[in-house]
Amino acid sequence: MWKVGKSMLIGEYAHNLDPKGRLSFPAKLREGLGETFVVSKNTDGCLCAYSHDEWSALSAKIRELPTQKSKAVQRFLAGSLEAEPDKQGRVLIPAHLREYAGLSKDIMVIGASTRVEIWDKTRWEDVCGNMTQEELSEIMDELVF
Numbered sequence: 001m002w003k004v005g006k007s008m009l010i011g012e013y014a015h016n017l018d019p020k021g022r023l024s025f026p027a028k029l030r031e032g033l034g035e036t037f038v039v040s041k042n043t044d045g046c047l048c049a050y051s052h053d054e055w056s057a058l059s060a061k062i063r064e065l066p067t068q069k070s071k072a073v074q075r076f077l078a079g080s081l082e083a084e085p086d087k088q089g090r091v092l093i094p095a096h097l098r099e100y101a102g103l104s105k106d107i108m109v110i111g112a113s114t115r116v117e118i119w120d121k122t123r124w125e126d127v128c129g130n131m132t133q134e135e136l137s138e139i140m141d142e143l144v145f
Helices: 027-033 052-064 067-076 095-101 121-130 133-143
Strands: 009-016 022-024 037-041 047-050 081-083 090-092 106-113 115-120
Touching: 009 022, 009 027, 027 047, 027 106, 027 115, 037 052, 037 095, 047 052, 047 095, 052 067, 095 115, 106 121, 115 121
Parallel strands: none
Antiparallel strands: 009 106, 022 090, 037 047, 037 081, 047 115, 106 115
16 A cells, blocks of 8 residues: 555656666665565566565465465465665566566566556567456446546
């Protein structure tokens, strides 16, 4: 949940994954995530980065699930990592997470309110291109936006 006084993570940034699997995180998003943060798989086929506060809140919700559901989610998220950007703001994305998200060289880093999404650029364009204006308008109408 976004709280007053807490920065909202917004923006869309094109970056490259270097040959060692490092991704340069935009400074604005690093500020919102903190000095270290958690990177995990997401069911949309991308990776997500969470501040420690957001990760703790998500972990608490997972523990409240019935045991079998909780175990399933915990197992899905077992490959998550605590990331600490280097002095250039780069984070090493391990091979198992790069493979899961289909990350190639061209990456999109998206501020999505309380989390950061990390997408392969081609997948990001497909996801964005698959939503019609009509579908988006219906969702915005529900928000009374």
